[in-house]
């Protein structure tokens with residue numbers, strides 16, 4: 001069995017009834033369909049405030065899973081608390097690698113970033129999402145690479161995967177920031193447009209994809225949490 005058990009959920013009907021929705025409407029519908037079975041995963045990165053704001057508008061008590069790899073920017077940790085307070089989110093859960101995983105991953109980003117991500121991200125998240133039927137993420141087609149075809153709703157490897165902003169472009173995201181008065185991640189002002197662990201993130205130049213600053217200079221474009229059985233096999237990641 002996959003890590004998540006869909007049990008009696010009629011996934012064909014979910015796709016048929018809600019596959020054409022997006023944004024808050026999609027979240028609202030699925031929260032109604034799958035009460036207590038849906039969680040949001042968030043990096044509290046450059047664009048995360050928009051998805052989190054939509055989630056808070058639907059239900060501020062929705063579980064929000066925040067993965068603290070031990071190598072995040074201090075600004076991200078501060079931003080998490082800022083957004084949590086501002087949006088009134090009451091159920092943000094911080095997930096961390098075990099001490100053993102952190103010891104094994106020490107400085108591993110230099111020599112084996114795939115194993116580093118496995119230890120710091122994939123395994124801790126796999127533990128955290130056990131028991132949830134549907135997982136919501138902030139992936140967008142506009143970010144390109146393996147995200148270029150991500151749908152708003154799909155069922156992969158036993159997980160209902162929900163990407164309410166899959167079709168949103170930069171202008172729509174920007175408009176949502178402005179309309180809701182959302183604060184920016186502090187590093188955005190320094191040119192960071194996709195923000196993960198500090199050793200593997202750099203600012204991007206105008207014209208580059210937002211995700212060009214992740215694992216720059218390497219073939220790697222995803223951390224693995226969406227390319228493994230943790231969150232499905234469609235090839236993307238936080």
Ligand code: SF4
Nearest residue numbers: 113116117120197200
């Ligand atoms: S993004 Fe970099 S530092 Fe973070 S877990 Fe992956 S390889 Fe390690």
